[in-house]
Amino acid sequence: MVLSKPELRVGLLLAVAMFLSGVTAASTYPYSSVVAIEFLGMSGPLYSVVIAVSSIVGATLSGIFGYFSDRLRDRRLMALFSAFAGCVGYGMIYVFRNTTAFTVATCLITPAAMSLFSQNFAYARAYYQMSGSERADLAVSMLRSVFATAWIVVPPLAGYLAAVASPFDVYLMTAVAYVACGAVIVFMMRDRATAVRPPKASAQQAAEQRTAPIPVVFGLFGILLMTVAMRLVGTAMPLVIVAEMGGSVGDVGLYAGLAAACEVPFMILWAYLGLRIPRTIIIFANGLLLCLYLVVASGLTSVQALLWLQPLNGLAMAALLTTTISYTQDAIKGRVGLSSSLIDILGVAASLLGAVIFGVVSAIAQYRVAITISGAVAALGGLAVLLTEYGPALLRRPPDVPDPRHADER
Template sequence: MRGPLRPFLQDPALGLSAALMLLFGSYAATMAPYTSALAVTVFGLSERAYSLVLVVASTVAVSSSVGLGILADQRANRRGIALFSGAMLALGQGLILSTGAPWAFVLASALILPLSGSIFGQLFALSRLAASTRPEAERPAIQATLRAVFALPWVVVLPIWSVVFQGGASLMIVYPVGLALALGFLGLSWLFWPRDGATRWPDPKSGLSFRQSLREIGHPAVLARVLALGPVHGSVMLYMVVLGLVFTATPGRGAQDVALYAGLLGGVEVPFMLALPRIIGRLPRQGMIVAGMVLYAIHLAGLPLLAETPFVWALILPGAMGGAVILTQPMAYLQDLMGTRPGAGASLMALQKLAGDAICAGTFALGTWIAGYELAALMGAGLAVAGAVALWAMDRRADPLA
């Protein structure tokens, strides 16, 4: 691992992006697998009501992420945006923890926490800018390694939660830990995020008005590709939603199995992500996305079908192999569409997330209404494979920027 990690150890800005991504990954590993179960079993929301929360949250997240991404390119004020996002993350966690009320969960989950949605994209924007000072051959590996850093905490954090829940702890215990991680992110950003206008790399203002930036992002050729990648992201979100509900509803399984499964999957993903730079450039990125999505679809569709059996653990391998690709390559693809504007690239990642979250919410609501978690997972897997194939077909016919 010293090879992929060497740039992060040598460059302070890359080291900061990795440290913040590690904290954010720990936060996601603490909260994401349990949010759906908390919504339904602790705060008393129906499955349809939680689907509505997901839709509202996605709308707020993408609106803020696109707006903040455009502002970051217009004004080159990335530090201020990072601090705002970290503050919203801490505020949302603190509200739920201090009240423990269903209204606080809905308010924080639908409106406050989504305002921190630009964190992920802004960290990749920071690493992309910092990597611009390094040899060009290193840059794809830096982006893939940073995504692996996000997955790394799942190897450690989730097995710990498995032991904690096996000891009888309440699901609500995740909130004080989530708040501590959010405050850590905010503090580290305040202390070490490079001051705007004083970076080692060039970060010129885009020179585009807000309307011009929106027009660029909304170009039909760009939007078509973002929408094609939406179900790919949605399959990951659907996995997070289905995992907690399926395992807590399966006799003989519970929260400890959720933590163990997600932790093992994240742990196996990491070495595959670190190995990706060896094949990037040798294979077409779109073909890699299709192959990765097929593997991940096997994992997603099989999860509710095999949950009662020991064979469910065998799904971790195709899930990890596919996840290593679909969690890294679509982001790099979208960033490349926007060229030298990393904020706009982060906005495209947010649009992909909106499309994915909306598809996830709709698929979850429709599938569970008709036939349960099995149909929801199968529908999500099928849509994701179709989206990956559509992207491959579009890029066979035309230049993505044409």
């Protein structure tokens, strides 16, 4: 598969933009609660409300941005606006360093920056679809691996910066990353040949673009279930390590870093296997693999045994973090921007549902029970995706074909 020079140039710039997008998320995510509660004096319940409001506003804005990005002369304008919002919001927290600035920025400004991730992917898919849908899936998977790489590289750097200076300086790091990402987008927009304009749709196509077919909606429900499982694991596993395996906070960091490091090479592997294996099969198989990993992990008693199990975790998570993006982007025909916004919406819904499940389970059982439940939810989600592809065919009975040996009996 040979890429043209413009495709190589755009691919390189998109890789830089996705890495910077990963920097914006990976640098502040571990320190948000610390800054709000320990340094600004917010109460735990108030912080929870602020985060919940931020998630809901972010999901709403992501849907709005996705809707309009499919109608703009250049869909990168929405990604550029998201980068600007991120710079302003996180810059405000760094400069003012008070509860009011944190609340306003987190609830009203930084949610608009959430769309940078999905809109960059929307542009990448739309651009590479001009060269064939298979190449688009491969490009999306490769870019997701670049995003994941930032989660390996950035947290140690952000932790060092927070330790030697101040956690607020991490917000400056994030704001600068948004500025740099915006600069990359502007640089790409200078080349008019790389603009992807929405194609003119017929009346029938326009009707199809308004909604996703019922089977696809059921498939998206499966993606939601698997995302809930991943969010629930992200909440419960650190607590299992510390409270039930006798590990330390350092072990949590080692677990997270090793898991992310295992995901990147497998993302590249699944990107190429996706050229030969249907997406629904990949998602279903890795839903089962994630279930297997979580069921085994829930019965472990040592951190070392859990660390040895991370290649299996990385294999499954790599597919579910990449292939599900391509699946979601095809949800609404001809509306890659709006479909891509579903990535953010499903992520927010999964976080809220995962928090509810964790709250109920942790109140009545050990944290490792939540891990077991996550495995069941992941398998159920994979099955739902598989049934959207093959279920209708299985339900349709083939017409009766008369046996020619009995033709004379009629």
